[in-house]
Structure formats: structure tokens, C-alpha cells
Amino acid sequence: MTTIDQVPAVPASFAVHIPDAELEVEPLDPEQIVSGDPVVTGKVLWESPDGKQLRGIWQITPGVVTDTEANELFVVVSGRATVAVEGGATLEIGPGDACVLREGDRTTWTVHETLRKAYHISL
Numbered sequence: 001m002t003t004i005d006q007v008p009a010v011p012a013s014f015a016v017h018i019p020d021a022e023l024e025v026e027p028l029d030p031e032q033i034v035s036g037d038p039v040v041t042g043k044v045l046w047e048s049p050d051g052k053q054l055r056g057i058w059q060i061t062p063g064v065v066t067d068t069e070a071n072e073l074f075v076v077v078s079g080r081a082t083v084a085v086e087g088g089a090t091l092e093i094g095p096g097d098a099c100v101l102r103e104g105d106r107t108t109w110t111v112h113e114t115l116r117k118a119y120h121i122s123l
Helices: none
Strands: 024-026 033-036 040-047 053-060 063-068 071-085 090-093 098-101 106-122
Antiparallel strands (some): 024 040, 033 063, 040 053, 053 106
């Protein structure tokens, strides 16, 4: 028989319906806003004990913003955007697209329709 004291510290497996997940407003540095009035929301669903791995949901409303990326893999659930990587590719992303961004990539996000993604970030 397992007692509560014997339960491992690893979080239980879980499932989240991404389109309906409630997100919290995340501050956006005004200096990142190029045009429009984009609002960012998100929710960290899991974080590694050392804080170097994050999995969650992130959303941004239409507008144009700049960012410096972490190592990230994400899948777009809804919405559309153009992500221009400085000195690299211009990515047209929409529902069902998987995208990989490298740490240090300087990007400009032109969000055409509110974009929601599920992500894994390695810091």
C-alpha cells in the first residue's frame, strides 16, 4: 500500500483541451510593440524542477511585436501569423503547423488572427 508520503514528486500525467484553456494576462514590454495593441496571455502547464524546461499554452492578439527567442518547439492551435527571423526565414504559420525557433533568434511577429500555441521551451 502506498501512503501519501511515498508519492513521487513528479507531477501526474494530465490532458488539457487547448482551445478552451483559461489563460492569464502576461505583461508585454511596450518597446516590443511595433504596431497595434496586442495582448499576450498564457499558462505554464509544467516546469522542470530546475526551471530549464517549460511546457504551456500562449496566445497573442493581432498586432506586430518583436522578440528574442529561446529554444522552442510549438504547435499552432488556432490563428495565423508571419514570423520573420532576422537574417533568416520568414515563416507563415497557422493551425496545425509545428515551428522551431532557436535561442537568440530575433523575430518580428505579425499576428493576423489571434494566435494560440502549445509550446515546449528549453532555457
